[in-house]
Amino acid sequence: MQNIINMSKINFLLFLVSSAVVGCVAVKSNLVSIRSDTDNGGLYLPGGFGAIVVADSVGPTRHIAVNANGDIYAKFSRSRKGMGGTVALRDLNGDGKVDSMVRFGNYEDVGSSAVGVTIYNGYLYTSTVNQVLRNKLKAGELVPTSPTEIVLTDTDPNVARNWHTTKPLAFDKKGNMYVPFGSPSDAGQDLAKFGPIGIPNGKGLDPSPELGSYGGIWRFDAGKVNLTQKDGRKYATGIRSVVGMMWNPQDDNLYAVMNGIDNFHTIYPDLFTAWQAAVLPSEPLLKVTPDANFGWPYAYYDHIQGKNLLQPGYGGDGKTIGRAAKFDVPVAGFPGHWAPMDILFYQGNQFPPRYKQGAFIAFHGSTDRSPYPQAGYIVCFVPLAKGKQSGDWEVFADGFTKVDTVVNTSDAVYRPMGLAEGPDGSLYISESNKGKIWRILYNGDKNSFGNDQLAKMELRKTSRSYIKQPDVIKDNLQRPDRLAGGILYNTYCASCHQRDGKGDNSRFPPLAGSDWVTGDKTRLINTILNGLDGEIKVNGQTWNGLMPAHGGFLDDHAVASIATYIRQSFGNRASSITTGEVSKQRK
The missing domain is CATH 2.120.10.30 (TolB, C-terminal domain)
Structure with missing residues (x-):
């Protein structure tokens, strides 16, 4: 010092x-x-x-x-x-x-x-x-x-x-x-x-x-x-x-x-x-x-x-x-x-x-x-x-x-x-x-x-909604008309990467505007299936954490739905990912 x-x-x-x-x-x-x-x-x-x-x-x-x-x-x-x-x-x-x-x-x-x-x-x-x-x-x-x-x-x-x-x-x-x-x-x-x-x-x-x-x-x-x-x-x-x-x-x-x-x-x-x-x-x-x-x-x-x-x-x-x-x-x-x-x-x-x-x-x-x-x-x-x-x-x-x-x-x-x-x-x-x-x-x-x-x-x-005890029904922010990918994302991903895909500015990197998720399809698929451990660079910032594998409890259709939702939400405009592409990577 x-x-x-x-x-x-x-x-x-x-x-x-x-x-x-x-x-x-x-x-x-x-x-x-x-x-x-x-x-x-x-x-x-x-x-x-x-x-x-x-x-x-x-x-x-x-x-x-x-x-x-x-x-x-x-x-x-x-x-x-x-x-x-x-x-x-x-x-x-x-x-x-x-x-x-x-x-x-x-x-x-x-x-x-x-x-x-x-x-x-x-x-x-x-x-x-x-x-x-x-x-x-x-x-x-x-x-x-x-x-x-x-x-x-x-x-x-x-x-x-x-x-x-x-x-x-x-x-x-x-x-x-x-x-x-x-x-x-x-x-x-x-x-x-x-x-x-x-x-x-x-x-x-x-x-x-x-x-x-x-x-x-x-x-x-x-x-x-x-x-x-x-x-x-x-x-x-x-x-x-x-x-x-x-x-x-x-x-x-x-x-x-x-x-x-x-x-x-x-x-x-x-x-x-x-x-x-x-x-x-x-x-x-x-x-x-x-x-x-x-x-x-x-x-x-x-x-x-x-x-x-x-x-x-x-x-x-x-x-x-x-x-x-x-x-x-x-x-x-x-x-x-x-x-x-x-x-x-x-x-x-x-x-x-x-x-x-x-x-x-x-x-x-x-x-x-x-x-x-x-x-x-x-x-x-x-x-x-x-x-x-x-x-x-x-x-x-x-x-x-x-x-x-x-x-x-x-x-x-x-x-x-x-x-x-x-x-x-x-x-x-x-x-x-x-x-x-x-x-x-x-x-x-x-x-x-x-x-x-x-x-x-x-x-x-x-x-204030961030202080009071939430009402079971009135304060539930889940939208009943969300597609499967959005529902699965909010269930398994939003707790870390947040519902807006911006991460938490501390441990979890953003998905919004990230070439990590909008670029190579196989990289995103493998990350969801097998998890990730070690340093990655997202939007110019280095992140060093551990993401658990989800492939053990999500089937190929679920993984494809989540991946497509991520690539086409939060301002992202990338192509969709099919169940077949996920199956290929899983094998």
């Missing part, structure tokens, strides 16, 4: 100036001199709150951190050596807006799910999928010039193929660092035979071999470097995928938000309807105590029924509890596939005191609730007391999508991602599509804050 790269001449001059300021800019940026944007940066907030857009179009960022002097650090979702995977942001004139942006960090991400940056004990920690790095921060420096230390390395040779592993960090008061290791499979299926999504076989391996090295959170000595997983202690298990976690200073415990499993209707159509698959299983908030076990992959949490249930891959049917009864129960549960990305326990004094008794959670939004509207895309607040939920969760920040009904993930203009608290008690929110960062301020009377200020936000819970 010693190298400063991608720095324009003007930013270099700003960097020199900002270095000389020794961080006093943030002191100037106080509530007296800063006013919220007239439109609150497009956000809807409780009464008395306002927002200012600190930075716009930074790039596809993940988590953020704010230093004691007000400098902001954001992690890009993808990075190659020489590109600069971290961006440092500084307000030079005290107006609350970023004046200097500098990319730095000479490291490489092996996947697209890397999350973040964390400031702890004077160090800037940067997490990639397979490493945790750190640099000592020096007073006045925007870009750290200290040597980069490798804190932790994930030695799993297949880590780049593990979509569910990220390396967010949490630190307790005793000098310990906590790191999650997500599981490669969706629900404990046999990866060697069926790939990470587990289609078509939904049966889980019992006992799950993944729980030895995955599916949990490990604790390490925060004072040490050059660690590997074996240097830590497994702190908790039964946790599929964690992107956001934080140590709560109020009750001195670790909390995490977990991404739940997918594909209930696709894999178990006789047990779960499309509606159930859209809203289940829950994305839970976990209070992670030593040796806790939250049941993945054997169990899942149903927030509608308010209990753990046996996972269908292990004999469950949406009602049976069985051995799920022995696992720890989450603090709170949110609708399925909302994708919680970050959690923050507020410690400042700018907001009303009630916000110190609970957790802010950022939801990135769903990709796989089809045929129902995609959902999430908000920041909420969960009231807590003594480690338990003390009231209904509340919509704290909304307006990111810019549309009411999100049919495809790409319809959402912004997707909330990271949370950070500023030195003056402001709340910072980042989003991953364009790289916009908001700063939330409170200018009202803290003593009179109550239900009146929350009322309008409460109405949004029942009026």
Whole structure:
């Protein structure tokens, strides 16, 4: 990270100036001199709150951190050596807006799910999928010039193929660092035979071999470097995928938000309807105590029924509890596939005191609730007391999508991602599509804050299609007059490539305007039949993921229908594909 790269001449001059300021800019940026944007940066907030857009179009960022002097650090979702995977942001004139942006960090991400940056004990920690790095921060420096230390390395040779592993960090008061290791499979299926999504076989391996090295959170000595997983202690298990976690200073415990499993209707159509698959299983908030076990992959949490249930891959049917009864129960549960990305326990004094008794959670939004509207895309607040939920969760920040009904993930203009608290008690929110960062301020009377200020936000819970529970019939977006190819596409393909064929700007490449699907017919046919593993280039961008094979459960006519639909939809104008052409390739 010693190298400063991608720095324009003007930013270099700003960097020199900002270095000389020794961080006093943030002191100037106080509530007296800063006013919220007239439109609150497009956000809807409780009464008395306002927002200012600190930075716009930074790039596809993940988590953020704010230093004691007000400098902001954001992690890009993808990075190659020489590109600069971290961006440092500084307000030079005290107006609350970023004046200097500098990319730095000479490291490489092996996947697209890397999350973040964390400031702890004077160090800037940067997490990639397979490493945790750190640099000592020096007073006045925007870009750290200290040597980069490798804190932790994930030695799993297949880590780049593990979509569910990220390396967010949490630190307790005793000098310990906590790191999650997500599981490669969706629900404990046999990866060697069926790939990470587990289609078509939904049966889980019992006992799950993944729980030895995955599916949990490990604790390490925060004072040490050059660690590997074996240097830590497994702190908790039964946790599929964690992107956001934080140590709560109020009750001195670790909390995490977990991404739940997918594909209930696709894999178990006789047990779960499309509606159930859209809203289940829950994305839970976990209070992670030593040796806790939250049941993945054997169990899942149903927030509608308010209990753990046996996972269908292990004999469950949406009602049976069985051995799920022995696992720890989450603090709170949110609708399925909302994708919680970050959690923050507020410690400042700018907001009303009630916000110190609970957790802010950022939801990135769903990709796989089809045929129902995609959902999430908000920041909420969960009231807590003594480690338990003390009231209904509340919509704290909304307006990111810019549309009411999100049919495809790409319809959402912004997707909330990271949370950070500023030195003056402001709340910072980042989003991953364009790289916009908001700063939330409170200018009202803290003593009179109550239900009146929350009322309008409460109405949004029942009026916005991406927040409310969908109606089984009215909110079903499937068109009864669609041809077979469209129906099959929306059943097997839309959860990744989206109903509009534009992908999700992260893991799944677009089909719209793609010569990969409109060019050589045999390439598309073979991809649907046999799956795809490894790097491909689509519309000038490199994608590196795994698509499961569909030939084992789709006949030649179905494959031809899907392929033709793709080649003649989303603005594509290619020729059709016949059943005979598919049969030839299958042989």
